[in-house]
Amino acid sequence: MTLAFKPYLREISLDPKAQIDYDRYPFSIPAVRELGVMTLHRDVTFFVGENGAGKSTVLEAIAVAMGLPAEGGNRNVYRQQQEVSPLHGYLKLVKGFRQPRASYFLRAESLFNVFSYLDEIKVGPGSGAGLHRRSHGEAFMDLMLNFREDGLYLLDEPEAALSPSRQLAALTVMHQLVQEGSQFIIATHSPILLSYPNAKILCFDESGIMEVAYADTEHYAVTRDFLNNHERRLQQLLVDEDAD
Ligand SMILES: Nc1ncnc2c1ncn2[C@@H]1O[C@H](COP(=O)(O)OP(=O)(O)OP(=O)(O)O)[C@@H](O)[C@H]1O
Ligand SMILES: [Mg+2]
Numbered sequence: 734m735t736l737a738f739k740p741y742l743r744e745i746s747l748d749p750k751a752q753i754d755y756d757r758y759p760f761s762i763p764a765v766r767e768l769g770v771m772t773l774h775r776d777v778t779f780f781v782g783e784n785g786a787g788k789s790t791v792l793e794a795i796a797v798a799m800g801l802p803a804e805g806g807n808r809n810v811y812r813q814q815q816e817v818s819p820l821h822g823y824l825k826l827v828k829g830f831r832q833p834r835a836s837y838f839l840r841a842e843s844l845f846n847v848f849s850y851l852d853e854i855k856v857g858p859g860s861g862a863g864l865h866r867r868s869h870g871e872a873f874m875d876l877m878l879n880f881r882e883d884g885l886y887l888l889d890e891p892e893a894a895l896s897p898s899r900q901l902a903a904l905t906v907m908h909q910l911v912q913e914g915s916q917f918i919i920a921t922h923s924p925i926l927l928s929y930p931n932a933k934i935l936c937f938d939e940s941g942i943m944e945v946a947y948a949d950t951e952h953y954a955v956t957r958d959f960l961n962n963h964e965r966r967l968q969q970l971l972v973d974e975d976a977d
Pocket of ligand 1: 762782
């Protein structure tokens, strides 16, 4: 085990010296405005919260500030940068004393492009394996199985690619990597992934960012309630117009 080197990224905050216009995107997002000092878990930090709460914006800014491409991928991906929020330029990062041996930013929307590119240049995790000829979930699992120890991995909604069984498998792979010295930061809506115990869950909402316990997340509560009462909940949700 090589746990002594973690975390690679300890803290992020808005640079107190920066001139910030809080009326404009991305600083107008409550979670960004109230970012304060975000302390990251040495193993896994989850970002949760409603759609539009700012999770991807913050994750992308961390990735770019760490030298990763905004489009996603590893440091070998040199592509035309897509439109990126200016947040990365305003972040103060407190890093660990050692650099990760590998790093990767998975950006849900551009996975296909990055896989094609990595196939093309045959460099980096999963490259040259015909990733773009695999299904979304197969390619993602190939990629994750090629993640190296002592890495820093930033993943935006990895569950988008994964069946429930593969999400369980992803927990196993993530645990292995964590034990081998890797750190993850993951934006997710998956109650399965969120169950990972060596983790900190940060909830983004209108008031800012707050740490929550797994069982107190909306993901856990709503999924559990729905699965336990799905017939009743469906009756409440699906009201037929012609029903008297
Ligand atoms: N270029 C932009 N200009 C202005 N507003 C933007 C821009 N890009 C994103 N936003 C807004 O910023 C907010 C945060 O978006 P973000 O993608 O970070 O949310 P999220 O928490 O990742 O949501 P989801 O769970 O749906 O992925 C949203 O309200 C979005 O509409
Ligand atoms: Mg998002």
